[in-house]
Amino acid sequence: MVSDESTVVDFGDRCRAVRELRQLSQTDLCQRAVLGNATLSIIENQRRVPSVQNVIKVCRALEVSADYMLGLSEDFQPNGPLTSRMIRGWSQLSTKEQEILVKMCEVILAERMEATPRERHLREFAAVG
Secondary structure, eight states, X not given: OOOHHHHHXXXXXXXXXXXXXXXXXXXXXXXXXXXXXXXXXXXXXXXXOOOHHHHHHHHHHHTBOHHHHTTSOOOOOBOSHHHHHHHHHHTTSOHHHHHHHHHHHHHHHHHHHHSOHHHHHHHHHHHHO
């Protein structure tokens, strides 16, 4: 059984870490999750166990599983609409098609690692537009 104290620490730490990974300010996350700034601050500073409703709001806003955020899993899996579409489509592909996509992802990630910070920023900006 997971203690309340452990849950608070895991959720608060992971909330801040994922928010920063997504390059969101506290205000940005509050707007996405429809939470007050004080509520998010309390959660991230581990002063209170978040309500079930707030856990759901934060997980949806950060597009990450509640299992990961609560420390029940170490598997960080984004859960956004693009991920859902990709998973649904994946099962309809042949093994060969899946292998091709995996190789394409590996090439893209390798190129990203070789790019300068400016090139990475420009590539990410172009992908958004």
